[in-house]
Amino acid sequence: MSPERLARINAMLDMRQPDLTICLEDVHKPHNLSAMIRTADAIGVPEVHAVFLGEDNRLRGGTATGSQQWVKVNRHQSIGDAVARMREQGMQVIATNLSEKAVDFRSIDYTKPTAILMGQEKTGISQEALALADHDVIVPMVGMVQSLNVSVASALLLYEAQRQRQAAGMYGQRRLDEAECQRLLFEGGHP
Amino acid sequence: MSPERLARINAMLDMRQPDLTICLEDVHKPHNLSAMIRTADAIGVPEVHAVFLGEDNRLRGGTATGSQQWVKVNRHQSIGDAVARMREQGMQVIATNLSEKAVDFRSIDYTKPTAILMGQEKTGISQEALALADHDVIVPMVGMVQSLNVSVASALLLYEAQRQRQAAGMYGQRRLDEAECQRLLFEGGHP
Ligand SMILES: C[S@@+](CC[C@H](N)C(=O)[O-])C[C@H]1O[C@@H](n2cnc3c(N)ncnc32)[C@H](O)[C@@H]1O
Ligand SMILES: C[S@@+](CC[C@H](N)C(=O)[O-])C[C@H]1O[C@@H](n2cnc3c(N)ncnc32)[C@H](O)[C@@H]1O
Numbered sequence: 001m002s003p004e005r006l007a008r009i010n011a012m013l014d015m016r017q018p019d020l021t022i023c024l025e026d027v028h029k030p031h032n033l034s035a036m037i038r039t040a041d042a043i044g045v046p047e048v049h050a051v052f053l054g055e056d057n058r059l060r061g062g063t064a065t066g067s068q069q070w071v072k073v074n075r076h077q078s079i080g081d082a083v084a085r086m087r088e089q090g091m092q093v094i095a096t097n098l099s100e101k102a103v104d105f106r107s108i109d110y111t112k113p114t115a116i117l118m119g120q121e122k123t124g125i126s127q128e129a130l131a132l133a134d135h136d137v138i139v140p141m142v143g144m145v146q147s148l149n150v151s152v153a154s155a156l157l158l159y160e161a162q163r164q165r166q167a168a169g170m171y172g173q174r175r176l177d178e179a180e181c182q183r184l185l186f187e188g189g190h191p
Numbered sequence: 192m193s194p195e196r197l198a199r200i201n202a203m204l205d206m207r208q209p210d211l212t213i214c215l216e217d218v219h220k221p222h223n224l225s226a227m228i229r230t231a232d233a234i235g236v237p238e239v240h241a242v243f244l245g246e247d248n249r250l251r252g253g254t255a256t257g258s259q260q261w262v263k264v265n266r267h268q269s270i271g272d273a274v275a276r277m278r279e280q281g282m283q284v285i286a287t288n289l290s291e292k293a294v295d296f297r298s299i300d301y302t303k304p305t306a307i308l309m310g311q312e313k314t315g316i317s318q319e320a321l322a323l324a325d326h327d328v329i330v331p332m333v334g335m336v337q338s339l340n341v342s343v344a345s346a347l348l349l350y351e352a353q354r355q356r357q358a359a360g361m362y363g364q365r366r367l368d369e370a371e372c373q374r375l376l377f378e379g380g381h382p
Binding site for chain 1: 199200203206220222225226229230231232233234235260261262297330331332333334335336338339340342343346347350353354362379
């Protein structure tokens, strides 16, 4: 591996936020999955979670442009399993949901360990997922459409988290565990 | 038209921001176009601009879920024509560009009349467009990918504009001209 590439990967590792993630509940259009993984990588989310109701090979292809090498995708059998995993990691669980009781997405403190649940393109988030979450949040809309594209909605939450974490000084000091850093340095050096 | 629908359309018209727009420079994937128009509608952009280098019938289909009825798409022959139109309307022109000299997208004052230029999926924004713009802006990225999905990037800028305009009290008073309101009320009432 060239010294430049090593430095680039190390700089990226210093920005990773191990206590921030998204969980995709049956999001299945490849272009949405790709866009979401790209955004996760861009703000330093090292690992995302996914629950698929049908076959689960949809993460191949699309235009995630290499980000899948850098963002680990954890598949789970059910949303219950996925949330249990996030709870073990001490995360608050935020469901994005187009309901009356949802609060503005900007009112949440994303400097806390946080998992954000995103719903399926057509049907949205499940009742089961809602029941497991601490808060429902909504991105305000003042037009005629009922919802935003799911990759757009997740990016708005993730960049709000990035803004808050940047202000709180949470970037630029290594927070990812050493074994994971070594794995990424090894795999990234020998692609 | 039912009284409820009339009230809904009137409420939407009170939120429209006639002095905020995006211009798509050869953005051509239908799912990106659809997502961008949905987001425009959601924050109250009444009209977007598009320059297509190939055939220009790509806005049909996709999942803009009815928003194309509510957001006017103005096609232009060239980026020069498009920018001339925005300048006539007194707008500052902001180019999104992955360059060294680009400033953070959050440092711009979007309460001013503003047009945001978005580049093509593969090639990005053209030199011609950059030369016509007042500022280059970038959405900060700290991962390994080179760029965000174009509909994601435009949504981040538009929702930053929404945040600033909301804080400045620019929503909730009718700012769209009366003829355009009448057209939308008529067409929306007789879809
Ligand atoms: C296209 S939407 C699903 C629409 C579905 N008809 C519903 O009512 O939930 C897909 C997912 O995008 C996210 N989403 C879309 N618009 C949102 C908004 N304005 N606020 C929060 N989440 C949103 C949610 O995760 C949602 O489950
Ligand atoms: C996929 S990118 C194009 C990448 C192209 N290789 C380049 O270097 O410009 C498509 C468009 O999305 C927007 N975009 C993507 N990521 C961005 C970012 N981080 N900041 C600002 N704009 C971005 C720009 O409008 C860009 O032209």
